[in-house]
Amino acid sequence: MFRGAVRGRPEGVAVRDENTALTYTELDARSDSFAQTLRDRGIGREDHVAYCLDRGVQVYVALLGILKAGAAYVPVDARYPDARRDLMITESQPSLVVTEPGWATRLASLGDEDLDILEFVLDDHDKPLREELPEAEGVDAAAVLFTSGSSGKPKAVVLEHRNLVHFATNPALPALTSQDRVGAVSSLSFDAFHWETWCGFAGGAEIVVLPTMPDLLTRDIKRELRRRRITAMLVPTMAVNHVVREDREAFADLRVLCTGGDVVLASACRELLAGTFSGLLYNLYGPTEGATACTAHHVAELAADADSVPIGRALDGSFLYVLDSTGAPVAEGEAGELFIGGPGVARGYLGRPDLTDEKFHPDRFAAGGGRMYATGDVVRRDGDGVLSYVGRADDQVKIRGYRVEPREVERILTRCAGIQDVAVLAVGSGSDKHLVALVVNDDSIPLNQLRAYAEREMPDFMVPSSISRVTEIPANSHGKRDLARLRDLADETLRRSVDHVAPRDEIERYLADLWVQLLAVEQVGATDEFFALGGNSLLSFRMLRRLTRDLDVQVSAREVLATGRLEDLARLIRDRKDSKDSKDSKGSQDSQPSQDKEPQRA
Incomplete structure (x- = not known):
């Protein structure tokens, strides 16, 4: 699939970050060279290679090189806490860990002296191949991704090449083209990264590495996307819900906007479509075990009284079954657990045959056999075959788009x-x-x-x-x-606020009312802390937009972190408004003619 893009757009830019851009030909050659390095270290088919790298073009050289060597990549977000990082590396059973220069000492906490660690230097991988690389089979392992587990540790999901190709080339998804610039904002460990990467490469698009979505929220999103000429993105539903509520034009310049990871609000979609956005809006649904997405819904319009957005129909080639507790199909319009069949279904959980058998079942409905995955999600299918999400069958929840x-x-x-x-x-x-x-x-x-x-x-x-x-x-x-x-x-x-202090002036009362709206709490006092009451980066973004709109005051996300207490934030706003008023007053006085001198006569 990737080599097809190389043939079709050899001199087109494949990926760029703030410092480096690689054409498809250059990315192909450098990943070939890295694959040779891995082969020289004994890496081959069904090996696992973990990479813990900064966001940038080096990630794409590494993951393509790992696949070309015949192995499966294990993406480990470098921003994760050490304990989480170490667990992911250990549980993935890697033959090699690839990391940034000077980072090898960070992995000392793994306590594995025999672990092979390679410090990746982009410029080291520009040498020609010395041997022919292996051709991957559809059933070969391609990636190991982690998702939340009820056993107290994450589950390692093994995806195969056929899973990724089925998703990336699926005609039910909006097609990306060589004219698109895909904004990469996902965590490297999150499966939304596969949409940005594999759908982007399948279409011969240019992948532009942006800050992650939480970091992007601290900036002017529309200006940043316009500056980088982004045309296509997959934005987590939590971000869409929050951003569009405050600025429906934030994504107006996109040709393709996909969202997924949680329940997108009907009100957010209506607000987006009511603005100048004229692109394609798609709601995607699917667990990691189903290769990122198994359904898609083109949101072209929503009724004024619609209170939800469908998750849509199955991707081409996928099979979706809505079953009751006995495993029988439910009647049209009734709720049941969703089971996924077809080429998007993952191999299973690494080192967990018991859990694999529990969640992956023989597909007794498919003529050709195969397996189906029990999602644990409850859905309802309408008369047109469109699915709507109802909720979880177990206690698992989604927090800011992540399964927890x-x-x-x-x-x-x-x-x-x-x-x-x-x-x-x-x-x-x-x-x-x-x-x-x-x-x-x-x-x-x-x-x-x-x-x-x-x-x-x-x-x-x-x-x-x-x-x-x-x-x-x-x-x-x-x-x-x-x-x-x-x-x-x-x-x-x-x-509860044990020492509740009522807001004492107009600005404190404004902030208290705003926090009540944003944080869904009953009351807020002057000594309450924004983040202790449930605030997060998304809610902070919305608060900053309100402050600019309502009070004409600019406050940064960093200042919110430093002044999380309501009375401290009110003092900062008060001082900033006083300073602004003082400057405006001085400017007004300076513009008046002097009263001490008699005006010159003509």
């Missing part, structure tokens, strides 16, 4: 010394959903130290927005967790 098992977060938190018991719940709804942790601990560990521990051990989307102490985790008469009482405690945590 609350029980996994609990297990990690309970490893911290001094923590006796933990209950983690998802509160809020839609794009404002976040985690609350209720902990039973002794006096040896303050809650701020527990938060610091959580931030070291977990990616930011798994870290609870709020952590509160309780005397015990309530149980019902059957000795199981009392979920109703837990939810009451979680709601109480968000409502």
